[in-house]
Amino acid sequence: MTSAVEIKNITKIFNEDIKALDNLCLNIKRGLITGIVGADSAGKTTLLRSITGFIVPDKGKITTLNLDPVEQRDELNSHLGYMPQKFGLYEDLSVIENLELYAKLKELPLSEKENTFEKLLKFTNLEPFKKRRAGKLSGGMKQKLGLACALLGSPELLVLDEPSVGVDPISRKELMKMVKELSLKNTTTIWSTSYLDEAMSFDMCVVMDKGKIIFCGKPKELGKDSKDFQKSVIELMGGYRETKSLLTKDFELKENSIKYPIEAVNLEKKYGDFFAVKNNTFCIKKGEIFGLLGPNGAGKSTSFKMMCGLIKPTSGSAKIMGVNIVKNPTKARSYIGYMAQKFSLYGSLDTAQNLDFFASVYGLTGEKKEEEIKKMVEIFELEPYLKRDTKELSLGFKQRLALACAIMHKPPVLFLDEPTSGVDPIARMDFWSHIKSLSKKGVSVMVTTHFMDEAEYCDRISLFFKGETIATGTPFELKEKVSADNMEEAFSRLIEKSQKNE
Amino acid sequence: MFKRILSLVKKEFLIIWRDPKSRMLIVLPPLMQLFIFAHAMTMEIKNIDLSVLDRSNTYESRELISRFENSKWFRKIIYVQNEKQLRKNIETQKTSMALEINSDFAKNLKRGKSTDLQVITDGRQTNTAAIAGSYASEIIAQYSDEFKKDKGSNIQTDTRSWYNPNLEYLFYTLASLLVLLAMVVTLLLTSLSIAREREMGTYEQLIVSPCTPFEILAGKTIAPMAVAIGLSGFMLVVTVTFFKMPFRGSLFLYFISTIAALLSITGVGLFISALSKTQQQAILGAFTFQTPASLLSGFISPIDDMPVFFQYLTYLDPLRFYMVIGKGIIFKDMGVYDVLANIIPLILIAICTLTGALWLFRKQLD
Numbered sequence: 001m002t003s004a005v006e007i008k009n010i011t012k013i014f015n016e017d018i019k020a021l022d023n024l025c026l027n028i029k030r031g032l033i034t035g036i037v038g039a040d041s042a043g044k045t046t047l048l049r050s051i052t053g054f055i056v057p058d059k060g061k062i063t064t065l066n067l068d069p070v071e072q073r074d075e076l077n078s079h080l081g082y083m084p085q086k087f088g089l090y091e092d093l094s095v096i097e098n099l100e101l102y103a104k105l106k107e108l109p110l111s112e113k114e115n116t117f118e119k120l121l122k123f124t125n126l127e128p129f130k131k132r133r134a135g136k137l138s139g140g141m142k143q144k145l146g147l148a149c150a151l152l153g154s155p156e157l158l159v160l161d162e163p164s165v166g167v168d169p170i171s172r173k174e175l176m177k178m179v180k181e182l183s184l185k186n187t188t189t190i191w192s193t194s195y196l197d198e199a200m201s202f203d204m205c206v207v208m209d210k211g212k213i214i215f216c217g218k219p220k221e222l223g224k225d226s227k228d229f230q231k232s233v234i235e236l237m238g239g240y241r242e243t244k245s246l247l248t249k250d251f252e253l254k255e256n257s258i259k260y261p262i263e264a265v266n267l268e269k270k271y272g273d274f275f276a277v278k279n280n281t282f283c284i285k286k287g288e289i290f291g292l293l294g295p296n297g298a299g300k301s302t303s304f305k306m307m308c309g310l311i312k313p314t315s316g317s318a319k320i321m322g323v324n325i326v327k328n329p330t331k332a333r334s335y336i337g338y339m340a341q342k343f344s345l346y347g348s349l350d351t352a353q354n355l356d357f358f359a360s361v362y363g364l365t366g367e368k369k370e371e372e373i374k375k376m377v378e379i380f381e382l383e384p385y386l387k388r389d390t391k392e393l394s395l396g397f398k399q400r401l402a403l404a405c406a407i408m409h410k411p412p413v414l415f416l417d418e419p420t421s422g423v424d425p426i427a428r429m430d431f432w433s434h435i436k437s438l439s440k441k442g443v444s445v446m447v448t449t450h451f452m453d454e455a456e457y458c459d460r461i462s463l464f465f466k467g468e469t470i471a472t473g474t475p476f477e478l479k480e481k482v483s484a485d486n487m488e489e490a491f492s493r494l495i496e497k498s499q500k501n502e
Numbered sequence: 503m504f505k506r507i508l509s510l511v512k513k514e515f516l517i518i519w520r521d522p523k524s525r526m527l528i529v530l531p532p533l534m535q536l537f538i539f540a541h542a543m544t545m546e547i548k549n550i551d552l553s554v555l556d557r558s559n560t561y562e563s564r565e566l567i568s569r570f571e572n573s574k575w576f577r578k579i580i581y582v583q584n585e586k587q588l589r590k591n592i593e594t595q596k597t598s599m600a601l602e603i604n605s606d607f608a609k610n611l612k613r614g615k616s617t618d619l620q621v622i623t624d625g626r627q628t629n630t631a632a633i634a635g636s637y638a639s640e641i642i643a644q645y646s647d648e649f650k651k652d653k654g655s656n657i658q659t660d661t662r663s664w665y666n667p668n669l670e671y672l673f674y675t676l677a678s679l680l681v682l683l684a685m686v687v688t689l690l691l692t693s694l695s696i697a698r699e700r701e702m703g704t705y706e707q708l709i710v711s712p713c714t715p716f717e718i719l720a721g722k723t724i725a726p727m728a729v730a731i732g733l734s735g736f737m738l739v740v741t742v743t744f745f746k747m748p749f750r751g752s753l754f755l756y757f758i759s760t761i762a763a764l765l766s767i768t769g770v771g772l773f774i775s776a777l778s779k780t781q782q783q784a785i786l787g788a789f790t791f792q793t794p795a796s797l798l799s800g801f802i803s804p805i806d807d808m809p810v811f812f813q814y815l816t817y818l819d820p821l822r823f824y825m826v827i828g829k830g831i832i833f834k835d836m837g838v839y840d841v842l843a844n845i846i847p848l849i850l851i852a853i854c855t856l857t858g859a860l861w862l863f864r865k866q867l868d
Binding site: 308309310312329330331333334336338340342343344345346347348349353356357358360361362363365389415 | 505506508509510512513516517520521702703704706707709710711712713714867
């Protein structure tokens with residue numbers, strides 16, 4: 001028996017017309033790590049949930065570990081470690097209490113408990129935070145704890161649904177290491193991801209599109225290095241032709257003579273005795289894309305929020321188009337376009353209503369408003385979705401709409417906080433082509449991201465660690481500085497270096 | 503600024519109205535409560551069954567029993583033959599009241615002597631027992647008065663209740679419910695509004711926009727207010743047309759005082775919402791306010807009967823004033839000055855709670 005999961009011709013249809021899985025066949029080999037990549041709504045989550053028995057397919061047959069995942073669910077559960085996109089950590093329980101709870105649920109023998117906990121806590125570096133409430137952990141730590149809970153009881157099959165969304169490159173590596181070193185030799189791991197560099201490092205790779213498997217094999221077959229691999233995957237998924245963003249034609253900024261639309265002077269934020277951000281100074285030129293990079297919890301989010309007026313700095317000042325955002329918030333904010341990590345438009349309103357609301361809030365009225373909305377609908381191809389509630393849109397379209405709402409009033413400054421978290425590679429490239437066009441038109445962009453390929457799009461990068469800027473420069477300069485081949489390596493090395501200097 | 507407020511109001515309306523679930527949640531529960539409370543919450547007792555042991559068995563005793571039979575409160579008269587049966591009927595709750603008439607009942611009455619009757623009520627249901635007992639004494643007293651009248655001199659007392667001559671408790675309940683339900687809806691809509699945006703992540707998007715805290719709160723005040731006022735009007739129409747409750751006062755005054763009362767409650771709701779991180783917390787917060795507010799409003803027990811400290815506490819409760827105005831206008835056609843005397847405290851409370859909410863909302867942005 002070499003297959004851990006056997007899937008024969010399964011089909012799953014939602015709401016009568018959306019085919020999430022379309023006559024799909026797949027064998028997953030025992031003892032290997034299999035990566036699943038695909039666009040949003042390609043059916044990755046539905047596939048994983050069918051394998052674990054949470055979804056019953058309309059047609060076809062699944063055998064998971066020689067068991068029927070629906071009929072023999074109880075038996076399967078004791079061999080299964082499952083980590084859904086939002087792992088069910090109890091935010092009000094401490095790290096150790098969460099572990100205890102999952103150990104009980106997994107019926108981990110008491111004799112093994114202590115050893116297992118020690119090993120997991122040590123490996124995840126969560127030992128010092130044992131008593132901290134899970135809700136207070138940084139994003140990367142939460143994912144590590146979630147994975148640790150899923151690993152309890154040495155499952156035969158480990159199913160991970162995008163465990164690395166919104167996690168910094170260093171923590172991502174650690175997650176991978178955890179899976180490789182903490183699971184048993186014969187454990188099968190299924191890992192869905194939207195990071196292609198991650199998929200490259202798995203034993204097997206499955207590419208999905210529109211509910212079908214379009215590739216299944218060793219990642220090497222698709223490309224020698226991650227660039228090649230990425231190209232092939234994108235080619236498989238229908239390819240991406242970089243078309244000129246319509247923004248280049250239709251977007252015109254008001255003339256202004258300000259040299260540095262975004263300015264931070266000695267920005268500091270203190271929580272009690274703890275410096276979340278220390279002495280941060282930077283200027284962003286007109287039309288520059290400025291990237292804020294750093295591990296989870298390094299303070300880049302705090303800096304970001306201080307710049308757009310969501311957090312008041314303890315000292316120092318943030319200026320947008322020369323206007324201090326604390327002293328004159330309404331004026332400064334009217335220059336800002338803002339797009340957040342989490343989809344933050346009104347989910348129960350439809351696309352047209354969202355556009356209309358944000359246009360009016362930013363002072364567009366009458367014919368001008370209609371015109372701008374029409375343009376945005378055209379540029380981002382939103383026409384078919386105008387009457388749909390935005391909560392039903394796919395992630396890629398949500399991001400498009402969020403960007404449309406953010407730039408409708410032609411802001412000279414654009415703030416993007418992990419705008420592409422969880423978005424598939426093609427949608428991301430599309431998104432960045434719009435951002436690049438905006439910057440060519442003179443919009444200054446400040447962006448945070450965990451995708452190192454996106455960091456390459458930035459004109460300048462500031463690397464954050466423990467509340468301080470440890471390096472600034474163009475992507476090339478940063479790589480040069482530590483003689484790294486790619487951004488990911490540069491990122492890790494710069495942070496290691498700064499840790500050594502302490 | 504006004505255009506921004508306008509678009510914020512429009513958005514709030516859309517959010518309340520677009521989701522079919524939230525739409526149902528706003529309209530259905532108040533209506534359901536109106537119907538359930540109106541029928542279940544009554545101080546009146548009807549359908550009392552009565553056991554009768556008539557040892558006299560004369561014209562006079564039968565006349566008395568027929569008075570019971572023909573009153574609107576009593577349903578069934580069960581005749582028994584001895585005390586044992588009487589006792590059993592009460593014990594087994596077959597009837598909740600028993601009447602025993604002695605054999606010398608008619609004889610004594612005719613001689614102008616007083617005579618004794620025994621009325622037994624089932625004390626296991628204290629309230630019912632007391633009220634049913636009072637009905638019985640009323641019937642007996644009336645009969646005795648009439649009997650004496652036939653013999654000559656007497657003083658007769660007639661009680662008339664002002665503004666509610668038939669003592670329809672239903673109307674009393676309905677008028678109070680209008681007030682209570684208006685509060686529940688307003689509190690629900692407002693306490694959820696900021697907390698919902700926090701939970702959904704739209705809060706930050708709104709804060710980064712040029713909208714000021716004042717404008718945001720204005721939007722969150724106007725839209726729920728309009729919905730709650732509309733709903734109050736609708737409930738008033740239902741009570742007047744469906745339950746035939748009389749409305750004697752000025753509709754205009756009622757409308758104005760409803761606005762004042764709901765404004766003060768909106769302030770409370772927004773304050774709770776600004777404090778809450780999640781919708782769950784907001785709902786709990788709303789409940790924490792709601793229960794004492796209704797208890798102190800004078801709906802369940804009269805304010806004059808409360809301990810002195812609590813009597814002072816009721817002055818902080820917007821419902822107290824709204825309850826007085828509501829019942830006053832509906833039943834008594836309360837005059838402008840009396841209404842004003844209650845509207846002014848409402849406006850003061852509204853100013854305090856709304857500025858409190860704004861202050862808290864602003865403070866959290868720092």
